[in-house]
Amino acid sequence: MVSSGIKPMVKPGRRSGDVTAEPFISVEGAVLRRDGGGTGPAIWWQILGDQHWAVLGPNGSGKSTLMLKIAGHLPAEAGRIVYHLTADGSASRPITTRDQVKGRQIAYVDFRLQRSFLNREAPFHQARWNSLSSGDAPLVSEYLSEAAVNCANPYQVVDTRGDPERFQAERARVVALLGIEPLLDRRLVQISSGERRKVVMARALLQRPRLLILDNPFAGLDQGFRPRLREIIGRLLMDEMRVMVVATEWDDVPAGITHVLLLDRGRVVAQGPRESVLARSAGPASPEPVSSEQAPVRLGPSGSRGEARTFAGSALVDMQGVNVTYSGIRILSQVDWTVHCGEHWAVLGPNGAGKSTLLSLLLGDNPQAYANRVTLFGRRRGTGESIWEVKGRIGWAAPELQLLTPAGLSCREVVCSGFFDSVGLFRRCSPWQQEEASHWLERLGLSGLAQAPFGALSEGLQRLVLVARAAVKRPALLVLDEPCQGLDAERRDLVLDAVDGIGRSLDSSIIYVTHDPRALPGIITHALRLDRGQVTARGPVNGRGLWEWAEPAQRAAPARDDGCAR
Amino acid sequence: MAKIDFGGVVEEVVTRDEFPLERARSVLQDEVVAVLGYGVQGPAQALNMRDNGIRVIVGGDPQRRRSWDKAVSDGWVPGQTLLPWAEAVQRGTIIQYLVSDAAQMILWPAIQPLLKEGDALFFSHGFGLVYNDQTGIVPPPFVDVILVAPKGSGASVRANYLAGSGINSSFAVQQDYTGRALERTLAVGIAIGSGYLFPTSFEREVYSDLTGERGVLMGALAGVMEAQYRTLRAHGHSPSEAFNETVEELTQSLIRLVDQNGMDWMYENCSATARRGALDWRHRFREAVMPVFDELYQSVVDGEETRIVLEANSAPDYKEKLDEELREMRESEMWRAGAAVRSLRPDNWAR
Incomplete structure (x- = not known):
């Protein structure tokens, strides 16, 4: 069934059993919009009840858009999507309206869906560290309550209620499975982004959908948890729940997946049994080359390399005995850390170790910096400097920023906002600033998208735009919090090349957070490892051995050959 | 001041382009701003000013654990930048009176004797002063009496500041003892995160505010x-x-x-x-x-x-x-x- 042509559709309306070769979902002629305009050809795709699919393709290929259509969050536009997925074996008619299927039977787990609750509970990315906004934000346990999980309408008059005891048992099981017990009493806005991914996944599992779609499930999760997630997915695949995995790379397609839909630029490149699709696609799923200018990093208008030289030889960041506590929970404990100009640090550690909180102290985002000994660019915090002076010397990108960047801004405007460290653009940019922004978009393979609205881009491409935003002002210090999360191999290399280029030609120092050994830039000279808020390792490293050095417990994890060895 | 035509009536506003943060900081460089009250406006204004490099202390009641702890979690250090009311008033030169209207009346007898010559008494609402026949808030003649009223909740004052945008505020000078009252007002207005400021008086601020919400x-x-x-x-x-x-x-x-x-x-x-x-x-x-x-x-x-x-x-x-x-x-x-x-x-x- 390796084919992208029109197939005869199975006549619907028959009894649809559970794990059988009956049709489960049929996509009949839906189309995908491409980043930068236009739509791809009609897509015909049938999922049978006994198949486990992965949807694979490079960033911007339309994977998530197709999933949003299937999950009922977006209209099919052309064609239709037919759901045959009732599990009880009754002779039901297939459903063709998305509202009937939305939420009840299909759960879609995607990073960007966090936007909806973050915008409500945490309208600015520093909210996690500000008392103003955290007072009545929901707890993780509330987010995972029976009513919340079932999205029960408290005003609906019903004869029978659910079975609370059964739900509690099921919840205990899922919470244990994902290891999120310690998070239950914390507020949703205060946990780390990796932890939040696990919580969102737990909620989806508790909804007991017929189809669970996991969009890039491994992104942002620590190395210790990844094998466990593979195991969890493997177990789910044997269950009656269907699981669909969306990924950019074959590496991230779990073992139990039987079929693969390969997408690129809004069209189906191949579909069918895993092995035959694998045979057809040589190597990474990116048949179309990324159109990047690959220009060297340019120096500034007057040949300036940015501000970095000002600090040559001195400490950019110096923290001594730093402690951060919220509601009695110690997030960072006695952290000492000094970053000298010219050093490039990797910050490593499992989800919830305190990495983002550590970064918030040096980004001017955490008010507790004033209660600690934190010195930035030679000046102790709280001695009359403004956070805008601090931010002005730092380029920063992180998944949180992606969620809060206004969707309606053009990509170039988003990049230009990096000159002002604003989330959104509230000032006019000079022609020179616009030119610089265009240069960085080109360098990251996004030249055609300068005018495109940020919100129209796929998750991966949005991330590249934010890397460009971080780099645009040639900062003395570049702080990148998981910039490669969710990127395909080719785009990951673009980012890593750009990071190396920035470090070498602008003399910027780099602080770089990742969970992925494939996503370490070669320029890294030092590493800091955090675990439960404490520094467990710190010092200079050699590029090749970095991962093993920094994450000794994970030595057994297979290293990839396409990133970490660079 | 920029002149803006509001529906045919020309009014003057002060933008942060005319009164940039740098100027605000130089006006306030020898001042200590004491923020009294850590409810809604208090934290937002205090955090924004501190993030702008202004010297800020917070005055509160150590017995009232909730707001005291909230201030601690925002990085205010007890004994240094977080102090009991009276001590904060004694150490401050600009006293931001940001407790609730009713609490302003109750606290006033304790605050008033601590004010020093040349201090600025700052309000974000004209209530306490305008109705001082009811509240008893009659500032001594040797202080500046000034007002900046952000047109938004504390949460949006903070959120807009951090996003790099800002909020609009009104400002007023009721009593200028030092001759610096206006520049102090504008400097604090910019430092708390205003994008632009428009002039008012204590009376007009409170009359329009009370009428609007009622x-x-x-x-x-x-x-x-x-x-x-x-x-x-x-x-x-x-x-x-x-x-x-x-x-x-x-x-x-x-x-x-x-x-x-x-x-x-x-x-x-x-x-x-x-x-x-x-x-x-x-x-x-x-x-x-x-x-x-x-x-x-x-x-x-x-x-x-x-x-x-x-x-x-x-x-x-x-x-x-x-x-x-x-x-x-x-x-x-x-x-x-x-x-x-x-x-x-x-x-x-x-x-």
Whole structure:
């Protein structure tokens, strides 16, 4: 069934059993919009009840858009999507309206869906560290309550209620499975982004959908948890729940997946049994080359390399005995850390170790910096400097920023906002600033998208735009919090090349957070490892051995050959 | 000051381009701003000023653990930047009086003797000073008395600042002892995160504020909605229909059009039938409520409104009575229907 042509559709309306070769979902002629305009050809795709699919393709290929259509969050536009997925074996008619299927039977787990609750509970990315906004934000346990999980309408008059005891048992099981017990009493806005991914996944599992779609499930999760997630997915695949995995790379397609839909630029490149699709696609799923200018990093208008030289030889960041506590929970404990100009640090550690909180102290985002000994660019915090002076010397990108960047801004405007460290653009940019922004978009393979609205881009491409935003002002210090999360191999290399280029030609120092050994830039000279808020390792490293050095417990994890060895 | 034409009337505003943060910082370089009160405006203004490099201390009551702990979690250090009221007033040169209106009256006798010559007494609301026959807040002649009132909640003052945008505020100088009162006012206004500032007086600030919230913003809004809902219900319309036609359509759709482009734009985007009727009835409603607004404004000016507030808010059972009144509103049929209508909004559906 390796084919992208029109197939005869199975006549619907028959009894649809559970794990059988009956049709489960049929996509009949839906189309995908491409980043930068236009739509791809009609897509015909049938999922049978006994198949486990992965949807694979490079960033911007339309994977998530197709999933949003299937999950009922977006209209099919052309064609239709037919759901045959009732599990009880009754002779039901297939459903063709998305509202009937939305939420009840299909759960879609995607990073960007966090936007909806973050915008409500945490309208600015520093909210996690500000008392103003955290007072009545929901707890993780509330987010995972029976009513919340079932999205029960408290005003609906019903004869029978659910079975609370059964739900509690099921919840205990899922919470244990994902290891999120310690998070239950914390507020949703205060946990780390990796932890939040696990919580969102737990909620989806508790909804007991017929189809669970996991969009890039491994992104942002620590190395210790990844094998466990593979195991969890493997177990789910044997269950009656269907699981669909969306990924950019074959590496991230779990073992139990039987079929693969390969997408690129809004069209189906191949579909069918895993092995035959694998045979057809040589190597990474990116048949179309990324159109990047690959220009060297340019120096500034007057040949300036940015501000970095000002600090040559001195400490950019110096923290001594730093402690951060919220509601009695110690997030960072006695952290000492000094970053000298010219050093490039990797910050490593499992989800919830305190990495983002550590970064918030040096980004001017955490008010507790004033209660600690934190010195930035030679000046102790709280001695009359403004956070805008601090931010002005730092380029920063992180998944949180992606969620809060206004969707309606053009990509170039988003990049230009990096000159002002604003989330959104509230000032006019000079022609020179616009030119610089265009240069960085080109360098990251996004030249055609300068005018495109940020919100129209796929998750991966949005991330590249934010890397460009971080780099645009040639900062003395570049702080990148998981910039490669969710990127395909080719785009990951673009980012890593750009990071190396920035470090070498602008003399910027780099602080770089990742969970992925494939996503370490070669320029890294030092590493800091955090675990439960404490520094467990710190010092200079050699590029090749970095991962093993920094994450000794994970030595057994297979290293990839396409990133970490660079 | 930039001159701006507001519908034919030219007013002056101060933008942060004219009064940049750098200037604010040089004006405030030898000052210590003591923020009294860590409720809603207090934290936002204190955090923003500190993040702008201003020397800020917070004054509170160590016995009131909730707000004291909140300040600690925001990086204020007890004994250094977080102090008991009296000590904060003694150490500060600009005293930001950001406790509630009723608490301002109660604390004043303790604060007043601690003020030093040349201090600035700062308010974000004209209430305490304008109605000082009721509050007893009469500043000594040897201090500046100044005001900056951000036009938004504390949460948006903070959120807008951190996003790099800002909020608009009004400002006023009531008493200029040092000759620096105006520059201190503007400097603090910019330092707390204002994008632009427009001039007012203590009286005008409090009169317009009290009229606005008793009128269109809150009191009239609820009253007019209740009246229409009642009419529809009396004629047999269902609760869901009555609520949808009274509240939901306004908050979910029409008011956003007003926000974007003004009232005529909203009218233009409605059906010809809706437009014709609304154009006619708008005059009827205006004439009907004009006398009520006149009465309201007079009641504000006469001090009747503040007398009621101070009496109610300093009663020992203040909280219970307030909760009871809000409960009555929440549990009325109209607002229970509203909760059900909201639960059915598509974006509240299951994901």
